[in-house]
Amino acid sequence: MxxxxxxxxxxxxxxxxxxxxxxxxxxxxxxxxxxxxxxxxxxxxxxxxxxxxxxxxxxxxxxxxxxxxxxxxxxxxxxxxxxxxxxxxxxxxxxxxxxxxxxxxxxxxxxxxxxxxxxxxxxxxxxxxxxxxxxxxxxxxxxxxxxxxxxxxxxxxxxxxxxxxxxxxxxxxxxxxxxxxxxxxxxxxxxxxxxxxxxxxxxxxxxxxxxxxxxxxxxxxxxxxxRRFADHRLDLTFTDAESRRLAAERYAVRVVGGRARDEGPGGGADGPRGPRTLSLATDGSAAHVRALLDEIDPERRTVSRFELQGATLDDVFLALTGHPAGHRAEGEWELDAEGEVAGHV
CATH class of the missing domain: 3.40.50.300 (P-loop containing nucleotide triphosphate hydrolases)
Structure with missing residues (x-):
């Protein structure tokens, strides 16, 4: 242009x-x-x-x-x-x-x-x-x-x-x-x-x-x-909150990096999919969904239900920043009405 x-x-x-x-x-x-x-x-x-x-x-x-x-x-x-x-x-x-x-x-x-x-x-x-x-x-x-x-x-x-x-x-x-x-x-x-x-x-x-x-x-x-950063989202519902918590801890790096989103206690207790749900980014293919399920629940005991969703901008935002929209990251500063540094958050 x-x-x-x-x-x-x-x-x-x-x-x-x-x-x-x-x-x-x-x-x-x-x-x-x-x-x-x-x-x-x-x-x-x-x-x-x-x-x-x-x-x-x-x-x-x-x-x-x-x-x-x-x-x-x-x-x-x-x-x-x-x-x-x-x-x-x-x-x-x-x-x-x-x-x-x-x-x-x-x-x-x-x-x-x-x-x-x-x-x-x-x-x-x-x-x-x-x-x-x-x-x-x-x-x-x-x-x-x-x-x-x-x-x-x-x-x-x-x-x-x-x-x-x-x-x-x-x-x-x-x-x-x-x-x-x-x-x-x-x-x-x-x-x-x-x-x-x-x-x-x-x-x-x-x-x-x-x-x-x-x-x-x-x-x-x-x-x-x-398409580039989230594509699809796999929502996993666990049999109990403890299984979800253990899975979230095990894949903590992926949560921060945007591959997984924790909607349970400690990661958004009021998440729209409840305290037993964990969300993973996926390309939406059957092969990738199977691989994720096998990786998360190899013995097929803790995941009771899964649902594949199209990605939203919220998923993109989380994937790129590691936190949801509206969040103020630790260590950031805020400015007053004149544009001066007002304080450390």
Missing amino acids: DETEYAIEAHGLRKSYGAVPVLDGIGLEVPRGEVFALLGPNGAGKTTTVRILATLDRADAGQVRVAGHDVVAERALVRRRISLTGQYAAVDEQQTGAENLRMMARLTGLPRAHSRERAAELLDRFGLTAAARRRVSTYSGGMRRRLDIAAGLVGSPEVLFLDEPTTGLDLHSRHVMWEAVERLAASGVTVFLTTQYLEEADRLADRIAVLDGGRLVARGTAAELK
Whole structure:
């Protein structure tokens, strides 16, 4: 693909806060008009990446171009072409939804009449027309997030950064947000999304990259990642919890490496398949399934049932990082609102 077709390009991106490395030479290319999802556990460097791409922070090393412009040398030009919505809605709760959008339109330089038209258009697009005259303080969390994204679109940006936009929302509100993002992508806006919700990335993203410990450990479409790193999952149900525990201990290296997933006590007591289940990655072939069963239960006494499943992004994430989404790995750091190191987790 020609370089001019990329909305976002980053090469050799490095960032540290003091002695703490956060990004370790990552590279990204996001084609125009696509939804790109950056996945990673808490503290992996997702928000730091967004801050650098959106000109809010500078990398220690590397080159970044967004919407065709260098984020350092042409910072003002980049800012005119992007919008950023963070993890928390940044709208004025004492104003109505319509007033918020009209204010943003005026700040971008639109005349008063055009500001009203743009506000009405965005309220309709995000299903907020009925609440347009209500104060934002009366809005639900999902409505505030939609209004926040609408405010970011007042200036018709080429690139929209969404940093965990559905964090804390209920399932219905998340689905409404997903529909809004899908409409944005269909209109030609490039969307850069960070998320811990793997279902979200699976549904929305044209391409996905997995960030872990400041490094990109995989990239591709959801289907490609599933095929390359997990493919299928063999769920084994043991006759009792003790047999499952012994099997998990025996294959602990594989659990960490992503081949097996322990859903029982000590590895997720509330796992969806219960305390007697262990999950192994497999290529799905009969020969491999037989080999795994013979290896795990050579005497055919402890495994009472097995089920072969297609892999999910959750399986891919576990295979690549050694822990489930939403987990903060021991030894990682968190940053405060200004991007400074706030504490060791």
